[in-house]
Amino acid sequence: MSIYLDYAATAPLRPEVRALLARCYAQDWGNASSLHRDGHAARMHFEDARERVARVLGAKVEEIVFTSGATEANNLAILGWMRDQPKGSHLIVSSIEHPSGWEAAEALTHEGYQLDVAPVDALGRLDLAAFKALLRENTALVSLMAVNNEVGSTQPIGELAAAPKKWKLHVDAVQSGLTGWPNLDGIDMLSLSAHKLGGPVGSGCLFLRQGLRLAPLLIGGAQEDHRRAGTSNVIAALALAEALEVTAHQRAEEAARIGGLREKLESQISRIGGAVRLGGERSAHISSWFFDGVRAEPLLVLMDLEGISVSSGSACSSHSIEPSRVVSAMGFSSEQARGLIRFSLGHATSEKEVESVGRRIGVLVEKARRQGGTEN
Ligand SMILES: Cc1ncc(COP(=O)(O)O)c(C=O)c1O
The missing domain is CATH 3.90.1150.10 (Aspartate Aminotransferase, domain 1)
Structure with missing residues (x-):
């Protein structure tokens, strides 16, 4: 053994999620965009999942964008937000971000955006003074993880969220299952992934504050209010909702x-x-x-x-x-x-x-x- x-x-699947998946694969396989009754049933389940995720996070239902995981959510937040800003706009990420955030930020430097990397101290925590010194008049985005995936260090999300700011704050909260997801006040975007919480791989979401626009990464469909094209993955969304609820409850x-x-x-x-x-x-x-x-x-x-x-x-x-x-x-x-x-x-x-x-x-x-x- x-x-x-x-x-x-x-993480291995939680028993609650495993039971839900077995049930769903037998029953809930409809296309949520279809007009017939099977499509309608799938749509109801999908919107139920959205409501449950929103409730756990303290968000509005329209602020939840389902994705294929947190790599996509981080890409969507960073690339999607910045590409909707004027060229030359500035962003800051920490030096310890997950590659899905880090490489998205680096890619933007080849598209005419300006990137600064905020350092961390020897304990792996953002150096707040050094971070503040990097802020500029044209800073459009700050992206910071809540808990680092390699050393587990917690980051001062509360301080950044509470700061008076013109820039938007994106938080990668993938490893925050045990510390708790940050309060959304002062946060504009937040990424989550089901499989770190006992849900399946390939399911996640981006919280996107109401009123914010993103340049979508995937086009060719009106799903997710045009923010993420592709046939809705109803079962993945239900499994994410279940994993989030069980995690929060326990x-x-x-x-x-x-x-x-x-x-x-x-x-x-x-x-x-x-x-x-x-x-x-x-x-x-x-x-x-x-x-x-x-x-x-x-x-x-x-x-x-x-x-x-x-x-x-x-x-x-x-x-x-x-x-x-x-x-x-x-x-x-x-x-x-x-x-x-x-x-x-x-x-x-x-x-x-x-x-x-x-x-x-x-x-x-x-x-x-x-x-x-x-x-x-
Ligand atoms: C902090 C952090 N962000 C993002 C991701 C990517 O998540 P996913 O596997 O859902 O794409 C991971 C997974 O390793 C992670 O640990």
Whole structure:
């Protein structure tokens, strides 16, 4: 039996979502745009999902745009908003954004927009003073994640939301399942993804404040009020609604339980020579480390052989282990950034699993170190 500690990459389906999906695939397969009764039924389910998502977030129904996940939601927010602004407009993202936000922002520099990257401190938290110094008269967008996916650091979303501003604020709240989604006051756009919450991959949404216009990424259909063309994915939307509701309902209990398990794990890991834990104030589900003289790759392989699934930073880069951009941005060396090991816990993680990993991890680190790692 493998032990899965990679919830920040994706989470297993929650039982409630699995039951809903089984039901929906048997019954609710209509096209929500069709005029007949099956289409009507699908449309009712779709709008019910929208209402439920809006209720959980504290948004209006027309402010929810369903997407294929948070990569699309982040792209839509950043590219869609900026492309509707005059060329030369300015945007700011933090140095630790997920690639789906980071690369969208970088792409805009090739389209005549101006980008500044706001730094973070050694704990992976936005440097507010440095951020404020980057604001300009023509700043049109600031995009910041609420919880970083590699080290779990929480970001000062409240401060940015409360600031008097002409620019729009987009928040990537994908990893905020346990901390809670930010209050939407002062936030203009917010991205979510179902599969980090025990829903299926390929489902997410963008909260888009009423009255804001975006240049759509997908055209060729009137769905989502012309903001996102494509046949409505009714079942994905229902599964997102279910995952959000269950997450919100169980948050207090899960945050306490998972936080306790992480503490147990960390007390074991911290006994290993040369272990350095990353991040300060963090969401309860992430624990990221490097071990002096150990590269991530051999350690990941050794852990995998033992049936322990963890990852090195973001899932997308874990096939070829590049130095983590996030860890580099926090001021660590590229050797250290190559050693990032992320343990992430979730709704089905058990005490037994954590104890088992805690017992074995020291030996595995020593083995990886002996196999040869870095010079420092
Ligand atoms: C912080 C963050 N933003 C965005 C994404 C992308 O979400 P999705 O997999 O739904 O495209 C991820 C997933 O890795 C993430 O962790």
